[in-house]
Amino acid sequence: MMEQKSLPEVSTFNCIKCKSTSSISSGRMRCSCGGLFEVNHDWTLFTPRNDLKKYEHHPSGVWRFKPIIHPEFPENEIIMRGEGNTGLYNASQRILDYAGCKNLLFKHEGENPTGSFKDRGMTVGISEAKRLAMHTVVCASTGNTSASLAAYASYAGIKAVVILPEGKIAFGKLSQAVAYGAEVYTVKGTFDLALEYVLDLAKRDGRYLLNSINPWRIEGQKTIILELLENLTWQPPDWIVVPAGNLGNTSAFGKALKEAQELELIEEIPKLVAVQASGSDPFVKYWASGEYKPEYNPQTIATAINIGNPVSHSKAHEALRFTSGIATSVSDQSILDAKALIDGAGIGCEPASASTLAGIKKLVDEGNILPSENIVAVLTGHLLKDPQIIIDYHQNQLEGVKSTFINKIKRYEF
Numbered sequence: 001m002m003e004q005k006s007l008p009e010v011s012t013f014n015c016i017k018c019k020s021t022s023s024i025s026s027g028r029m030r031c032s033c034g035g036l037f038e039v040n041h042d043w044t045l046f047t048p049r050n051d052l053k054k055y056e057h058h059p060s061g062v063w064r065f066k067p068i069i070h071p072e073f074p075e076n077e078i079i080m081r082g083e084g085n086t087g088l089y090n091a092s093q094r095i096l097d098y099a100g101c102k103n104l105l106f107k108h109e110g111e112n113p114t115g116s117f118k119d120r121g122m123t124v125g126i127s128e129a130k131r132l133a134m135h136t137v138v139c140a141s142t143g144n145t146s147a148s149l150a151a152y153a154s155y156a157g158i159k160a161v162v163i164l165p166e167g168k169i170a171f172g173k174l175s176q177a178v179a180y181g182a183e184v185y186t187v188k189g190t191f192d193l194a195l196e197y198v199l200d201l202a203k204r205d206g207r208y209l210l211n212s213i214n215p216w217r218i219e220g221q222k223t224i225i226l227e228l229l230e231n232l233t234w235q236p237p238d239w240i241v242v243p244a245g246n247l248g249n250t251s252a253f254g255k256a257l258k259e260a261q262e263l264e265l266i267e268e269i270p271k272l273v274a275v276q277a278s279g280s281d282p283f284v285k286y287w288a289s290g291e292y293k294p295e296y297n298p299q300t301i302a303t304a305i306n307i308g309n310p311v312s313h314s315k316a317h318e319a320l321r322f323t324s325g326i327a328t329s330v331s332d333q334s335i336l337d338a339k340a341l342i343d344g345a346g347i348g349c350e351p352a353s354a355s356t357l358a359g360i361k362k363l364v365d366e367g368n369i370l371p372s373e374n375i376v377a378v379l380t381g382h383l384l385k386d387p388q389i390i391i392d393y394h395q396n397q398l399e400g401v402k403s404t405f406i407n408k409i410k411r412y413e414f
């Protein structure tokens with residue numbers, strides 16, 4: 001009998017800790033040494049620049065970059081909802097005056113099918129789950145991942161189980177998870193506790209973990225950067241600013257920029273800014289001190305980024321190191337004021353997303369960003385995700401918060 005030779009794999013899982021390589025067909029999330037996996041593509045086996053052209057008119061803004069995210073995935077097995085292709089908007093003069101800068105654009109990831117950037121990673125993750133014949137997908141969430149997971153799982157005909165920190169999920173997101181038909185559980189405690197439970201749950205056969213520890217989620221989220229660079233005709237800005245919670249996005253952005261340079265799509269590397277809320281900023285402290293310590297009682301009004309033990313902290317550290325970036329934290333007050341300005345400009349976003357503008361203002365004030373530099377802020381979630389906070393802010397009903405840019409609802413008097 002002839003010996004069957006297996007073809008070289010274009011994509012493999014590489015452990016970021018011990019550097020060993022595993023096959024992507026294992027479906028595993030972590031290396032046996034405990035390190036996180038990262039997808040590695042062998043660029044010598046194909047020609048991404050030419051191949052990209054073939055996907056120019058793909059209906060999904062994620063799979064439009066298939067050669068750079070999952071080159072070998074069978075086209076007819078993709079589960080997609082037309083994610084990506086999000087808008088790029090000019091900041092209003094009022095926003096520019098507030099932040100003290102001249103050139104600021106917002107990339108609006110709230111325009112994805114379920115209202116957040118999570119859909120970009122989810123289309124890749126769910127397609128993988130289906131290919132691996134998983135019967136259930138699971139995640140812990142501060143809200144948006146669970147909304148996205150619930151939608152994509154139902155669309156793919158897979159069961160979804162989500163674990164959420166009780167009382168800490170914005171209403172829009174909780175409603176989505178329930179409406180899309182996920183099995184929803186809550187725990188008393190933080191997101192970090194919910195993640196511990198879900199990591200345990202995912203050990204059981206047939207259950208597939210779709211938190212951002214899943215390397216395919218990161219591959220999908222890389223397309224925020226690839227699409228942005230393409231929008232800008234491959235002329236990168238000086239700065240890209242992103243809110244940071246579990247640090248999946250920061251990691252994905254660093255990987256995307258590194259690969260874009262390797263593929264000669266860009267020459268200069270923009271600097272990444274990861275912004276955390278000051279009550280929930282273990283990564284900012286890690287970046288400043290070099291020593292990583294979880295925050296056991298994270299507190300911020302921006303529930304999406306209320307995370308004390310971000311799972312991707314080492315990947316994100318590498319992303320900031322590679323791009324000569326900055327990690328900074330901003331107060332809840334400044335997040336809500338920045339949000340009122342973004343909302344009032346007709347763009348709108350959820351609180352966590354507005355941390356970007358608050359961070360830009362802080363870094364311009366400190367002299368780290370020059371007023372003339374080109375900046376892109378990524379708005380990660382839609383305004384309607386958290387409607388309660390909008391009414392509370394504009395009715396001046398948030399304890400400890402001053403409604404600086406109030407638009408009070410008034411009774412009409414005849």
Ligand code: F0G
Binds near residue numbers: 244
């Ligand atoms: N912005 C929004 C709107 C988010 O929902 C999240 C994370 C982030 C920013 C932070 O991104 O975790 O990649 O650093 N939300 C996760 C969730 C944790 O469960 O929905 P990150």
